[in-house]
Amino acid sequence: MRNLIFVCGLTLLAGGFAQAAEVKVEWQEPEKFTDIRPANDSRKVYRERVLKKIDGFFQDMAAKLPEGYQWQVTVTDIDLAGDVDYFIGGAGNAIRVIKDIHSPAIKFSQVLRDKHGEEVFSSDEKLRDMGFMQSLRTPNDNEEFRYEKHMLDDWFNKTLQPKVEQYAKALPKVSQ
Template structure:
């Protein structure tokens, strides 16, 4: 039994290390983005927190790319779900109000390169999730920027991941 558990652990480790792509994210003039306005923070501190969080989202997705692949992303606009209402929280206490009419959106371009530097995929993307409030996997999810994260995950699994897999399958098999 112990050998079986050890073999299962090793096979899991092997699968986990087969996927470890890298990402570099460039933020093009984030101070001019459509909406990364804070409710209860300074503009600069909030913007830095948003960019750091989104860097993490892109890194999570890059981990699903094959080992040695590099994903270069340039974000040109971001519109967070909801809108800051300066009157909703009372005097001096603005709140971000999330309603169907304030859908999340992001614009970016990207290039994915394999471990030899060959271009696998590239495009300019304009994502907007108009049904973001109906499609979230977990109703009780309270993670900050959960709608934007879900929008990126959906796009990645439906658009980019299949392109990368198709490219990898088309490569000539190297005999071992």
């Protein structure tokens, strides 16, 4: 019992809430998404890699939400940054060319519930980062699907996280 009280006390002293919401990401007909076209992988292998990576982005965001929250996300479309271009030099050779006219986009619906099952926030989101080529990059910024990650992180920091903080402030204070 002392350990539990001590851990809770540390969380309160840190000025926030314990971080670790549960997120469940569902993919609605990913084979029909606008653009998850591979350059040189098989379609299935590449699609699985994209979905796993983007699922990881949602997991990272969920780690910033309060403990006990449940976040249900249903992704309905993805349009990766760039476009696959087949070039001369051999059959099947292709590369993903990143140009600002092929901006990343994602569509999803979501519901976030607190630890009591009460709805905190729900919405249908249509994100597109038209200025993805103008964002500042670090020299080591070579992460695969970095433009999609930046777009999601930006949305999370500007939209979802403030809603969660506003919700937490509106809750009645628990007497000590």
